[in-house]
Amino acid sequence: MVIQEIRVTPVAFRDPPLLNAAGVHEPWALRTVVEVVTDDGHSGLGETYGDLAHLDKVRECAKALVGLDVHHTHEMYARISAIVGDVVGDLHGLTGASSKEKSVDRVFSPFEVAALDIRGKAANVPVCDLLGGRVRDAVPYSAYLFYKWAGHPDAEPDRFGTALDPDGLVAQAALLIEEYGFRSIKLKGGVFPPDREIAAIRALHAAFPGVPLRLDPNTAWTVATSVRVARELDGVLQYLEDPAPEISGMARVARESGARLATNMCVVTPEHLPQALAQEAIQVLLLDHHYWGGLARSAQVAALCGTFGLELSMHSNSHLGISLAAMTHLAAATPNLTYACDTHTPWQDGQDVVKPGALRFVDGAVPVPPGPGLGVELDRDALAAMHEQYLACGLTARDDLGYMRRFQPDFTVRRAHW
Ligand SMILES: O=C([O-])C(=O)C[C@H](O)[C@@H](O)C(=O)[O-]
Numbered sequence: 019m020v021i022q023e024i025r026v027t028p029v030a031f032r033d034p035p036l037l038n039a040a041g042v043h044e045p046w047a048l049r050t051v052v053e054v055v056t057d058d059g060h061s062g063l064g065e066t067y068g069d070l071a072h073l074d075k076v077r078e079c080a081k082a083l084v085g086l087d088v089h090h091t092h093e094m095y096a097r098i099s100a101i102v103g104d105v106v107g108d109l110h111g112l113t114g115a116s117s118k119e120k121s122v123d124r125v126f127s128p129f130e131v132a133a134l135d136i137r138g139k140a141a142n143v144p145v146c147d148l149l150g151g152r153v154r155d156a157v158p159y160s161a162y163l164f165y166k167w168a169g170h171p172d173a174e175p176d177r178f179g180t181a182l183d184p185d186g187l188v189a190q191a192a193l194l195i196e197e198y199g200f201r202s203i204k205l206k207g208g209v210f211p212p213d214r215e216i217a218a219i220r221a222l223h224a225a226f227p228g229v230p231l232r233l234d235p236n237t238a239w240t241v242a243t244s245v246r247v248a249r250e251l252d253g254v255l256q257y258l259e260d261p262a263p264e265i266s267g268m269a270r271v272a273r274e275s276g277a278r279l280a281t282n283m284c285v286v287t288p289e290h291l292p293q294a295l296a297q298e299a300i301q302v303l304l305l306d307h308h309y310w311g312g313l314a315r316s317a318q319v320a321a322l323c324g325t326f327g328l329e330l331s332m333h334s335n336s337h338l339g340i341s342l343a344a345m346t347h348l349a350a351a352t353p354n355l356t357y358a359c360d361t362h363t364p365w366q367d368g369q370d371v372v373k374p375g376a377l378r379f380v381d382g383a384v385p386v387p388p389g390p391g392l393g394v395e396l397d398r399d400a401l402a403a404m405h406e407q408y409l410a411c412g413l414t415a416r417d418d419l420g421y422m423r424r425f426q427p428d429f430t431v432r433r434a435h436w
């Protein structure tokens with residue numbers, strides 16, 4: 019099962035104007051589809067970020083992996099590590115600091131997922147069986163709410179409507195719950211002063227009694243504000259995600275408020291874990307195989323978290339079906355991942371590079387796709403069309419800040435802002 023060819027295709031799909039602490043989503047979200055083909059006729063899929071600096075590294079590494087057996091992922095990692103010399107980060111910073119280790123993990127991830135897809139197909143088993151087997155048949159996801167404008171400023175309003183106040187968010191939650199059946203809710207905060215976001219959480223709490231709620235301001239608050247908000251929402255939130263910057267800041271919030279804190283920003287590589295554990299900075303880690311080095315490495319981190327008493331949830335960025343399939347296999351095979359995972363799927367609103375049918379939501383959960391490997395099949399027409407969109411859209415990197423500044427020139431990233 020030797021790698022003969024790797025095809026790397028950047029794609030773009032429409033994205034609504036979702037607001038966050040770094041600005042606002044542009045009209046197009048970028049991703050990269052990786053197809054690995056072996057000499058015995060198997061092919062496997064991976065999906066990763068579409069930012070040009072990252073894409074260039076993925077392309078360069080793809081060439082270096084030809085001739086490698088798909089089982090030899092240690093060698094795959096070593097070759098990628100030798101190529102990814104510089105730090106390849108992202109502009110928005112919403113998944114924490116960049117480092118060489120994280121950059122290698124990000125580039126390695128789609129190749130590892132594609133290799134597992136191939137190994138699953140060859141053995142006629144789903145990828146979750148290669149990760150220890152499923153402990154759940156369907157993976158729960160949460161309704162991921164965003165403050166948003168009615169539509170992009172130069173376009174028609176989209177079907178999701180405006181959400182700039184509690185009523186708008188309650189309506190958005192009702193729509194996502196009706197369409198997907200979600201049983202927990204996450205609000206992307208860090209957009210408005212904290213009291214407005216507290217009011218939104220209270221409105222969601224009243225409108226959806228008993229539904230677990232999370233709030234994620236992406237480090238928009240100081241430690242003092244975080245402690246105040248955590249106290250005010252005591253008993254209302256399931257967890258509070260990244261209220262303040264840095265492990266030391268999160269540790270102070272945890273100590274002073276007693277709140278359950280989660281992160282996808284201050285612990286983003288294995289080297290952060292000892293410090294976070296020593297300072298008791300977090301109780302929940304959001305895994306994300308796209309930057310934790312693929313599925314097997316994420317499973318190893320999950321086991322470590324189990325040993326040290328950290329709970330697990332899962333982070334997402336704008337993504338397509340290959341990623342959703344990979345996230346679902348990982349979560350299905352991770353016993354201690356007990357929180358509903360994040361997904362941006364509703365915002366992709368039916369656009370996909372995989373054929374319909376394999377991935378569906380039942381009561382807010384995605385049943386593990388039944389086929390071998392990832393269980394999803396590439397839709398070549400859709401891939402070609404999305405690649406054309408990539409070429410035509412003119413974007414080469416996600417830039418929430420730059421886009422926001424076109425409408426609010428004095429906007430700055432909300433980091434310890436309130
Ligand atoms: O949990 C998070 O921090 C995220 O999901 C980061 C994302 O980039 C989100 O903020 C977004 O899509 O704007």
Ligand SMILES: [Mg+2]
Binds near residue numbers: 234236259281282333
């Ligand atoms: Mg987060």
